[in-house]
Amino acid sequence: MMTSSYLSIPAPYQPFEMINDPGTHSCRYTMKASDLTMMRYLQDLHQAETPAPVAQTPKYHTGRLPNSRAQDGKPRLMLMGQKRSGKSSISSVVFHKLPPSETLYLETTTHITKYSVHSILDFAIYDLPGHINYLDDAYDDEATFGEVDAVIWVIDAQDEYLDAINALNRTVLILQSRFPTINVEVFVHKVDGLSEDYKSDTFRDIIQRVQDELSDAGYDNAPVSFYQTSIFDDSIFEAFSKVIQKLIPQLPTLESLLNSLCSNCRIEKAYLFDVLSKIYIATDTSPTDIGSYEICSGYIDVVVDISEIYGWDRPTENGHTADEDTEDGMQDGESLITMEKKGNNYLYLREINKYLALICLMGEDSNSEKKVLIDYNVGVFKEALSKIFPGA
Numbered sequence: 180m181m182t183s184s185y186l187s188i189p190a191p192y193q194p195f196e197m198i199n200d201p202g203t204h205s206c207r208y209t210m211k212a213s214d215l216t217m218m219r220y221l222q223d224l225h226q227a228e229t230p231a232p233v234a235q236t237p238k239y240h241t242g243r244l245p246n247s248r249a250q251d252g253k254p255r256l257m258l259m260g261q262k263r264s265g266k267s268s269i270s271s272v273v274f275h276k277l278p279p280s281e282t283l284y285l286e287t288t289t290h291i292t293k294y295s296v297h298s299i300l301d302f303a304i305y306d307l308p309g310h311i312n313y314l315d316d317a318y319d320d321e322a323t324f325g326e327v328d329a330v331i332w333v334i335d336a337q338d339e340y341l342d343a344i345n346a347l348n349r350t351v352l353i354l355q356s357r358f359p360t361i362n363v364e365v366f367v368h369k370v371d372g373l374s375e376d377y378k379s380d381t382f383r384d385i386i387q388r389v390q391d392e393l394s395d396a397g398y399d400n401a402p403v404s405f406y407q408t409s410i411f412d413d414s415i416f417e418a419f420s421k422v423i424q425k426l427i428p429q430l431p432t433l434e435s436l437l438n439s440l441c442s443n444c445r446i447e448k449a450y451l452f453d454v455l456s457k458i459y460i461a462t463d464t465s466p467t468d469i470g471s472y473e474i475c476s477g478y479i480d481v482v483v484d485i486s487e488i489y490g491w492d493r494p495t496e497n498g499h500t501a502d503e504d505t506e507d508g509m510q511d512g513e514s515l516i517t518m519e520k521k522g523n524n525y526l527y528l529r530e531i532n533k534y535l536a537l538i539c540l541m542g543e544d545s546n547s548e549k550k551v552l553i554d555y556n557v558g559v560f561k562e563a564l565s566k567i568f569p570g571a
């Protein structure tokens with residue numbers, strides 16, 4: 180797939196963007212509308228509603244808007260569903276990099292398990308044992324759901340799912356009446372073993388049954404979303420990305436910056452990835468497809484493996500490397516490869532900060548002559564991100 184690759188040094192940041200003039204095939208400096216848009220967005224963030232002061236300062240600054248019900252900047256997600264539906268497998272595969280085939284040996288969960296994810300967002304996932312009824316009177320709703328931002332309900336699509344749907348419906352109705360701001364994310368899981376027809380019929384049937392129940396109870400606009408997932412392909416990472424994105428208050432700003440980057444550099448698709456979890460926290464607003472995601476996530480694996488072998492010390496918190504006397508080199512990892520694949524011919528990756536990497540898919544008209552233009556615009560994008568996430 181890869182025919183060539185090279186590393187290069189990014190252009191320094193300047194207050195003006197360099198844009199390519201297709202008519203004359205030359206580059207010129209100009210104050211771009213996107214620059215103004217970026218400035219406006221950053222100003223908007225300052226004017227945005229700020230949360231009431233909290234006793235505990237968030238470990239990582241995640242913007243000025245509250246992005247968790249506990250208002251400590253740490254969204255909390257809860258994995259719920261019937262026994263053996265796949266909850267622990269999902270969290271182990273996505274956050275502990277357990278090979279999917281080894282989930283076969285996972286034991287049933289007997290107590291609530293917390294997974295902390297330290298990333299740009301610093302969030303927590305709670306894996307709940309499937310055999311407990313949390314709506315029982317013995318359980319205090321407020322203690323269980325009081326600080327939860329999203330409930331991920333996992334349904335085993337390979338099994339008889341009517342009981343699971345009844346339990347989901349009961350939970351959704353209670354959440355709607357008592358905690359209406361909690362997002363309910365339904366993972367129709369283990370779809371790997373199903374035929375295409377059966378898969379889409381099952382998916383449609385589950386959506387219909389939940390929506391009927393909700394509209395019978397008068398909740399027509401409940402925040403309930405549905406995803407088809409499996410740990411044996413990238414669908415679980417894509418679904419998780421969409422769940423996490425809803426909890427990022429800066430998402431519209433990020434999307435707008437990515438849109439502007441794509442239009443300036445004729446990039447077909449740009450993703451902002453959390454490198455360790457391979458969750459993308461934002462993408463431009465052009466339609467997404469799982470194929471593009473798969474190419475990018477595979478690329479991250481390759482780059483991470485190579486940089487583990489040939490990498491260098493990253494700057495520490497105070498901006499110095501562990502070995503102070505090393506000569507000045509690039510601060511960010513970067514890579515561009517050419518693919519022999521119709522449509523998306525170039526893949527460009529650039530490290531943005533210690534958590535994030537930008538990956539762009541480019542078509543034929545984005546050839547390497549424009550590399551300087553892309554580097555420059557990505558430099559501007561990176562600068563903007565450092566203002567949105569100052570702590571990272």
Ligand SMILES: Nc1nc2c(ncn2[C@@H]2O[C@H](COP(=O)(O)OP(=O)(O)OP(=O)(O)O)[C@@H](O)[C@H]2O)c(=O)[nH]1
Pocket residue numbers: 260261262263264265266267268269281282283284285286287288289307308309310368369370371372408409410411
């Ligand atoms: N085919 C398939 N099997 C899966 C998938 N995800 C999980 N499994 C299998 O489902 C079984 C149960 O997975 P667990 O993750 O232990 O289920 P759980 O929901 O945590 O179960 P409890 O802890 O008992 O509530 C394991 O044998 C997994 O290998 C999937 O996407 N596809």
Ligand SMILES: [Mg+2]
Pocket residue numbers: 266267268286287288306307308309
């Ligand atoms: Mg479990």
